[in-house]
Amino acid sequence: MDRRTDQLHIFFLPMMAPGHMIPLVDIARQFARRGAKATIITTPLNASKFSKAIQRDRELGSDISIRTTEFPCKEAGLPDGCENIASTTSTEMYLKFIMSLSLFQQPFEQFLEEDHPDCLVAAPQFSWAVDVAAKLGIPRLFFNGTGFFPLCAIHSLMEHKPHLKIESDTEEFIIPGLPDTIKMSRQQLPDHLKYETESIITEIVRNIMRAEMTSYGAIVNSFYELEPNYVTHRELEGRKAWHVGPVSLYNKDNEDKAQRGHGISYCEHQCLDWLNTKEPKSVIYICFGSMSVFSSAQLLEIAMALEASDQQFIWAVTQDTTNEEQTWMPERFEEKLKGRGLIIKGWAPQVLILDHEAIGGFVTHCGWNSLLEGVTAGVPMVTWPLSAEQFFNEKLPTEILKIGVPVGAQAWSYKTDSTVPINRENIQRAITKLMVGQEADEMRSRAAALGNLAKMAVEKGGSSDNSLGSLLEELRKRKSSSN
Numbered sequence: 001m002d003r004r005t006d007q008l009h010i011f012f013l014p015m016m017a018p019g020h021m022i023p024l025v026d027i028a029r030q031f032a033r034r035g036a037k038a039t040i041i042t043t044p045l046n047a048s049k050f051s052k053a054i055q056r057d058r059e060l061g062s063d064i065s066i067r068t069t070e071f072p073c074k075e076a077g078l079p080d081g082c083e084n085i086a087s088t089t090s091t092e093m094y095l096k097f098i099m100s101l102s103l104f105q106q107p108f109e110q111f112l113e114e115d116h117p118d119c120l121v122a123a124p125q126f127s128w129a130v131d132v133a134a135k136l137g138i139p140r141l142f143f144n145g146t147g148f149f150p151l152c153a154i155h156s157l158m159e160h161k162p163h164l165k166i167e168s169d170t171e172e173f174i175i176p177g178l179p180d181t182i183k184m185s186r187q188q189l190p191d192h193l194k195y196e197t198e199s200i201i202t203e204i205v206r207n208i209m210r211a212e213m214t215s216y217g218a219i220v221n222s223f224y225e226l227e228p229n230y231v232t233h234r235e236l237e238g239r240k241a242w243h244v245g246p247v248s249l250y251n252k253d254n255e256d257k258a259q260r261g262h263g264i265s266y267c268e269h270q271c272l273d274w275l276n277t278k279e280p281k282s283v284i285y286i287c288f289g290s291m292s293v294f295s296s297a298q299l300l301e302i303a304m305a306l307e308a309s310d311q312q313f314i315w316a317v318t319q320d321t322t323n324e325e326q327t328w329m330p331e332r333f334e335e336k337l338k339g340r341g342l343i344i345k346g347w348a349p350q351v352l353i354l355d356h357e358a359i360g361g362f363v364t365h366c367g368w369n370s371l372l373e374g375v376t377a378g379v380p381m382v383t384w385p386l387s388a389e390q391f392f393n394e395k396l397p398t399e400i401l402k403i404g405v406p407v408g409a410q411a412w413s414y415k416t417d418s419t420v421p422i423n424r425e426n427i428q429r430a431i432t433k434l435m436v437g438q439e440a441d442e443m444r445s446r447a448a449a450l451g452n453l454a455k456m457a458v459e460k461g462g463s464s465d466n467s468l469g470s471l472l473e474e475l476r477k478r479k480s481s482s483n
């Protein structure tokens with residue numbers, strides 16, 4: 001049989017944000033390893049973050065490539081080089097960024113018409129892609145970077161609106177219809193969900209929801225054994241979804257792990273050399289994802305808690321760039337804690353660090369990727385949600401899986417619109433509970449068991465491997481019946 005005519009061709013259109021781009025590039029690479037032709041569409045600056053990995057895959061025989069189109073910074077009213085949501089520094093810039101996604105429609109449509117792929121996997125923020133794909137008769141799957149539990153919880157909230165039936169922002173409500181009793185408060189919801197007053201954001205969210213509802217189905221970075229009741233719940237809602245994760249496990253060697261999301265290896269050897277001197281499960285890794293920026297006051301509280309906690313740590317610090325570094329760091333902090341703590345200023349090779357046997361706990365903002373990467377590494381976590389859907393995500397490790405200790409974050413806030421800092425006593429208390437005592441041991445063994453299930457899921461015959469296989473099979477059948 002002619003491989004060229006039989007081969008599936010899939011377009012991937014990731015949202016330009018690390019938390020979306022990193023897993024979707026992993027997924028595209030895995031599709032190509034399983035015989036499909038994969039084309040990733042993005043802008044030049046974003047492409048530079050993963051072009052080396054794609055080149056390596058091509059040399060190993062994968063049929064994968066990148067097509068770029070310029071980011072219309074000027075038309076969007078954004079500064080040059082602002083091609084990724086992580087580069088936006090205010091809600092206003094964020095909105096301009098999201099609005100500018102419509103400017104991609106024309107070049108993207110041209111790519112689709114030229115190549116006529118068999119399937120399009122796109123972030124729901126490109127809501128116009130549904131219509132474009134439908135016009136050309138191409139099935140569109142959506143990938144929004146999150147898991148089954150948050151998808152179900154958000155869906156229930158939007159349908160039943162329990163948060164609009166309570167008196168105050170701090171009063172708790174139950175999310176109706178879920179397999180577990182999950183309570184939240186209105187202050188933990190994103191602004192656009194809180195009161196449902198009409199705004200540009202509610203309009204954007206409506207378009208995103210429409211794009212989700214009218215898609216052929218979803219690709220989810222999760223695995224069945226992590227959230228079986230929610231995989232089933234989603235099926236019962238009549239929504240097609242394929243779980244193909246944890247996708248971080250598609251990065252097998254240290255080069256892939258170290259470069260993931262950044263394009264170049266950054267402090268890989270410094271981290272590994274340092275971790276190699278430590279006992280197994282003795283180090284806490286602290287990182288709040290790719291978007292969060294803390295105030296100096298909050299950084300100081302974390303530093304003081306770490307100093308007082310007596311624990312060894314690696315801390316990836318991102319700070320408000322308007323603040324000078326030394327304004328928050330306690331006097332002689334790095335010098336005093338040399339050997340006990342390693343501070344990484346900027347991007348950390350997260351998966352490489354988490355996978356090291358010396359890591360025994362993770363302080364995380366509960367971004368879905370980080371959460372899953374922590375689960376995959378088999379480590380318990382201190383949960384510190386900040387924004388996006390992170391307050392939903394937090395419930396999975398703390399209340400359902402029982403591998404998480406909440407730091408006590410109560411209110412949603414975006415970037416530097418920060419609320420009152422979490423104080424050092426609360427941070428220290430959570431860290432100690434994570435690392436010391438019987439409860440810590442029990443959480444650690446539950447986390448280790450989940451870590452093993454995660455690894456089995458992507459192995460041959462595992463739940464995610466099978467799910468990816470059945471998606472490919474379905475797409476191949478569609479292709480052959482339309483030929």
Ligand code: UDP
Nearest residue numbers: 019289290291316347348350367368369370
């Ligand atoms: N990440 C990383 N190094 C960093 C910060 C983030 O490798 O210093 C990666 C992390 O491994 C994850 C992604 O960036 O894959 C962040 O996604 P997540 O959903 O956790 O959070 P977001 O950045 O979207 O808030």
